[in-house]
Amino acid sequence: MGLSRSAERGAEVRGRLLVAAAQLIPEVGWHAVTTRAVAERADVGPGLVHYHFDSVQSLLRQAVVAVLSEALSVFPPVLSETASADAALGDMLAALDDYDGTDTTSLLFVEAYLASTRDEQLRMELSRLLEEFRVDLATWLAVHGTRAPADTAAVLAAAVDGVMLHRALNPGMTSSVVAPVLRRLLGDGDADAVAEGSG
Amino acid sequence: MGLSRSAERGAEVRGRLLVAAAQLIPEVGWHAVTTRAVAERADVGPGLVHYHFDSVQSLLRQAVVAVLSEALSVFPPVLSETASADAALGDMLAALDDYDGTDTTSLLFVEAYLASTRDEQLRMELSRLLEEFRVDLATWLAVHGTRAPADTAAVLAAAVDGVMLHRALNPGMTSSVVAPVLRRLLGDGDADAVAEGSG
DNA sequence: ATGCGCCTTGGGCATGTGCACAAGAGCGTA
DNA sequence: TACGCTCTTGTGCACATGCCCAAGGCGCAT
Numbered sequence: 001m002g003l004s005r006s007a008e009r010g011a012e013v014r015g016r017l018l019v020a021a022a023q024l025i026p027e028v029g030w031h032a033v034t035t036r037a038v039a040e041r042a043d044v045g046p047g048l049v050h051y052h053f054d055s056v057q058s059l060l061r062q063a064v065v066a067v068l069s070e071a072l073s074v075f076p077p078v079l080s081e082t083a084s085a086d087a088a089l090g091d092m093l094a095a096l097d098d099y100d101g102t103d104t105t106s107l108l109f110v111e112a113y114l115a116s117t118r119d120e121q122l123r124m125e126l127s128r129l130l131e132e133f134r135v136d137l138a139t140w141l142a143v144h145g146t147r148a149p150a151d152t153a154a155v156l157a158a159a160v161d162g163v164m165l166h167r168a169l170n171p172g173m174t175s176s177v178v179a180p181v182l183r184r185l186l187g188d189g190d191a192d193a194v195a196e197g198s199g
Numbered sequence: 200m201g202l203s204r205s206a207e208r209g210a211e212v213r214g215r216l217l218v219a220a221a222q223l224i225p226e227v228g229w230h231a232v233t234t235r236a237v238a239e240r241a242d243v244g245p246g247l248v249h250y251h252f253d254s255v256q257s258l259l260r261q262a263v264v265a266v267l268s269e270a271l272s273v274f275p276p277v278l279s280e281t282a283s284a285d286a287a288l289g290d291m292l293a294a295l296d297d298y299d300g301t302d303t304t305s306l307l308f309v310e311a312y313l314a315s316t317r318d319e320q321l322r323m324e325l326s327r328l329l330e331e332f333r334v335d336l337a338t339w340l341a342v343h344g345t346r347a348p349a350d351t352a353a354v355l356a357a358a359v360d361g362v363m364l365h366r367a368l369n370p371g372m373t374s375s376v377v378a379p380v381l382r383r384l385l386g387d388g389d390a391d392a393v394a395e396g397s398g
Numbered sequence: 399a400t401g402c403g404c405c406t407t408g409g410g411c412a413t414g415t416g417c418a419c420a421a422g423a424g425c426g427t428a
Numbered sequence: 429t430a431c432g433c434t435c436t437t438g439t440g441c442a443c444a445t446g447c448c449c450a451a452g453g454c455g456c457a458t
Contacts, residue, residue, distance in 0.1 A: 006456090007404065047408070051406075127368045130368055158358065158364065163357045166357040173357070177353070178353075184384055234416065245437085
């Protein structure tokens with residue numbers, strides 16, 4: 001066996017290009033990511049991009065899928081380790097404070113959603129990724145006695161993304177504000193009544 | 200008085216350019232909207248764009264603000280005419296079936312959100328627009344006895360946008376699936392228990 | 399050493415881009 | 429009729445873009 005050193009370095013450079021692309025998409029917007037900008041960020045010559053990737057669109061697609069599948073893969077283990085529904089939702093929304101709607105991860109998600117409406121292949125891959133996530137979330141919700149777990153999981157996932165979106169335009173939308181309201185989605189009214197009191 | 204005919208026609212053309220831009224943004228993406236494409240869609244010469252607008256960015260900003268403020272202005276009158284909370288949420292979500300995540304309006308919203316992270320002036324105008332909407336929604340929620348109306352309005356608005364986003368990647372997310380779950384946000388647990396039964 | 403395969407470089411080309419500008423068309427006023 | 433105002437046209441320019449390609453580097457097997 002023994003992949004040649006050249007091949008190893010090649011794979012490493014390919015990875016740097018993917019990382020650079022994933023950084024640039026949120027910064028300048030999907031269509032504004034250029035071969036030269038990606039190459040410069042990855043510290044390689046401009047021609048290398050089209051050696052490792054068929055086209056810019058292909059590079060962006062692979063970069064986005066890699067990062068998002070990585071980001072989503074974090075949740076299942078976290079969920080399985082958490083005992084109560086409240087605690088888990090708390091964790092989820094605390095993590096949401098890191099994603100303030102202007103950070104690279106949030107924006108990459110949204111850019112990916114938009115790009116998927118114009119790239120059939122990306123649409124299918126993203127669709128599969130999100131479905132896996134919803135299934136994991138739904139089974140976890142079912143274990144904790146939430147009604148209609150599949151539907152709840154779908155709406156909860158959507159709501160979290162919506163909150164990320166709005167947060168960039170509504171600074172008051174901290175997790176402490178969102179959490180009590182979103183908790184109602186899980187269907188237990190008592191924790192809700194206790195948690196609130198001030199506006 | 201009598202504005203000259205030229206001026207009238209000028210204003211009309213300016214309007215056509217705004218409409219053309221608002222159509223193109225969802226179709227090809229914010230950064231891919233070019234002066235020539237807008238001019239062609241509006242059936243005018245390429246040079247006209249820079250006569251009526253300072254720059255492409257300025258044209259897109261004005262187009263987006265015009266369309267979104269129009270779209271949001273539809274809701275307050277609908278709300279004030281509706282008696283029950285359930286009926287109103289039903290209306291809202293029925294309207295959501297028209298916005299399936301791949302239609303021009305939904306995509307224009309999302310493109311606007313993204314663009315606002317790179318255009319301070321657009322960010323401020325969109326921020327104001329959404330705040331007005333949230334205030335209207337909150338006062339209506341308060342009238343119908345929802346707890347923490349302001350926070351609930353913020354989360355509900357975000358959730359609706361999130362549902363629009365996800366719907367493009369999750370066809371099963373119809374209003375009949377979303378409505379029962381989202382109804383829990385309003386805080387009454389009884390209607391919820393009655394409405395569900397199947398997954 | 400020598401040849402081979404992969405990775406890398408830098409430049410080139412056709413095309414598209416935002417924006418500027420001079421020339422003209424239509425219409426109200428004198 | 430002649431003038432002035434606004435809107436409109438088409439073209440021009442400097443520059444950026446995606447993608448291509450000939451030439452060179454570097455480690456590995458022979």
